Amino acid sequence: MGKRRSNVHERSDLELITGSLKGKLYFREALYKRYFSYAMSVAVRYTASRNEAMEIVNDSFMKVLERLDTYDTSKPFKTWYVRIIVNTAIDGYRKKSKEKYLMNADMDFDDEGKEPEIETELSANDILALFSYLPDIYKLTFNLYEIEGYDHKEIGRILGISSSTSRSYLTRAKKLLRQLYVKYINSSEKNNEAV
């Protein structure tokens, strides 16, 4: 038994899934840990903090275990898992509230019309910092469109908004990201250079 447990991490996804289906805890643990970092990278895009992201991952893995018997083994587990994580994040958003952000014009920073430069690599923390300033609905729309690859029609259906509203949210999200980038990333770079 001990030998089986020790080499459990070397097993294939399918073996881990089969073991998990049989209710073996160490197979489940191995499956969870194998995809933990990847799952977190997906979940963290939809939340404001790492703890919230972990909650999404845990809730998603719970759903994975509940629905594991419906998983189509001919398709990659990773893709299936990501879809569950994204859906869980959207469910969480829906539970919070349906919010329509009608930002006043004076809330926006002026878009100077001059295209800012991106010179340095962005770390995940930089991105997360920028994302934390985005309203949830913008963040969701941006992630679903730009990262997950959904089109506006699908996003509209998922979030219960029209496709034109989705387009509008995406535009605003990008605009806000630009402004935030200029304000927080570019300015700090310039300050560092000055020092």
Place this chain on the structure above:
Amino acid sequence: MKRFDNILIKRIRKAFSDYNVDHLADEGWNSFVRTKKKKRTGIIIPLWAKAASVAVLLTTVSIFTYKSFLNIKKTADNQTVNVAEQVAHNETTDVANIAQREPAPVDIQEPTDIREQIPVPAVKPFTEPDKSIEINEKHYSGPNKLPVSSSNVELDVNLKDYIDEKVLYYADFSFVKSVYENPEKGNERINLLAGLSGMMAQVDNSISTNPATSLGVYIERSISDRISFRPGLAIAMHGYNLNNNVLKENNVYAAPMINGMSGSVDSYEAQLNLLAMEIPLDIVFTVWERHKSKFYLSTGASTMVYLKQKFNGSFINAYTNETYNDLTGTVTYETNYSEVDVENNYGAFSHVDFFGLANFSAGYSIPLGKSNKLLIEPFVKLPVSDLTSLDLRVVYGGMSLKLKFLE
């Protein structure tokens, strides 16, 4: 800008693909196991169980009501048979007496004349009631015990109608009243009531402008002569205007962080519309009773099961930006406002307030037709705990009209 956006998006994708938190995997797994245990041990009542419990409750009430009606019908049938027997008996024994009498039409507009027509010996027994009638008989007794009845009874008229039309009107004898009213007491043990209520709500210190309505059925079960128990089931539609400071902070909505600035809700206008099932359990105390009217007080508690709750709100958020001027050393504050529309829909059975309302009412019942009563009942309902999914303290006040079916 497109070039910038494309580069930024590429960088974002790359940043997330490089995201590595493998060192947190153990912590994550432990947290997952804890969450799983918590979910297993926590009391989670699924929707089907909630729906089933309501169905069981409704079925129980229906069966109880049905059985009550069966009992009432059975009692009424027995009474009719007994009265018919008694009438037949009266007829055979006093037939000569009846034959000798002239059928004197009674003019109820002139009681003094009628009183003269009624022979004194016939009325007299009512002033000195026969104990056998009072104690043992729920139904009308024979001619020896009620000679007045036998003297005026017609062959196809039962005694109850006779007393109602020709005796009770003139004779203000307590015994007559008790004989008249007592037969119904058997029926009054369990009664069905249907009610319609209109009410206003006060949320904290502001009175809502939208009146609420409620429609319900109730069962009244007599415990003693003066006390009865009244459970019920009502469907109520409410709408509240929620002004500032009514909602608890961050309960429904919290101002999000925008552009790195934390905000606060400056003001809001909101509305909550809900459809609720109210299950009242009340005790009714009769204060005084005269003829067929009575004044009563009622108290109890209501459980509220919310079938639909829709919250709409428009929030004005204030964001204050603090700027420090290095040259002058002054701090300037700039406040910007944003408006946010929030809509929350809470599903059926998403919230239940068990005995969340304390009911107090005073009522007056008056006869309506031969077999019904109309109950006029002003009431107040005070919150025992926070109500609805928004945790509101709501006080209700209004008027209820109930129809009590005696037969």
